[in-house]
Amino acid sequence: MSFLDEYKRQPKLFVDIPSSGTFYDHTVFEDSQFVQIPIYAMTAADDIMAKTPDALFSGKAVASVLESCVPLLKDPWQLIKTDLEYLLTAIRIASTGSKTDMKATCNVCNTENAVEIDLQNVLAHYDNFNPAASFKFKDLTINLRPITFKQLSDLGIELYQKQRTLFQLQAADMDQDEKNKQAAAVANDVLTLTTRALTKYIISISKDDKAETDSNIISNFIEENDSEISKMFTTEITKFITLASYPELKIQCAGEINDERCTNTYSVEYNSDFSSFFVRN
DSSP states (O other): OOGGGGGSOOOOEEEOOTTTTTTOOTTTBGGGOOSSEEEOOOOHHHHHHTTOHHHHHHTHHHHHHHHHHOTTBSOGGGOBHHHHHHHHHHHHHHHHOSEEEEEEEOTTTOOEEEEEEEHHHHHHHHHTOOSOEEEEETTEEEEEOOOBHHHHHHHHHHHHHHHHHHHHHHHOOSOHHHHHHHHHHHHHHHHHHHHHHHHTTEEEEEETTEEEOOHHHHHHHHHTSOHHHHHHHHHHHHHHHHHHSOOOEEEEOOOEETTEEOOOEEEEOOOOOHHHHTOOO
């Protein structure tokens, strides 16, 4: 045993995940431990991984950092979004402290302003969030839960690819009618993808003692039904997503317009873009 063992990385904090493991089997956390989970600070290797573009795009960088800093976590891809953001926030606290700045550009004077976030408040928000919810449609009960990291990552990649296709079409050398036709097809794909993304939040639809859990059947049920039903489902799921997200932050602009103080106050969403989450201030 080396004397250097005394200086090895130690846990910086211990946390209980918000879901209490409600949606997990034994493959997600070691010994199905969902409380008093040790959180370690990032290593130099984690820092490098968190700044590797290809790994960030695929989600592998985030998965790698989670496995390094949360050793009890066996399969980060199965984490639901609330637990994912909770653990990432805890890692940020362990690595750089509980205070961080988020920057956003004023839409009036284009000044980049910063707002300080207390990451302990972010943890407290998720501590008080119930990750399971439901709503009624006639005699059906629609049961919800946040999407998983794997679903979130796959949907993000698909959406990026569709957006990239639209961008390439704008610069393509082809007949305008054909360009419009292809652009309309891609736009329709994006709409379908958005609907599919929302249905990922539905864990089941139940009636009496019966329950439907097949995501394809549920997605088809929504897409092929009356538009009013689709809108109602979208509204209810969006409410759930909003409740599951950290509240928007208010920023008072400190810029100037024509030598006068800009008085604009604007809102910015808490940055859950994992590609920039680990960039140190």
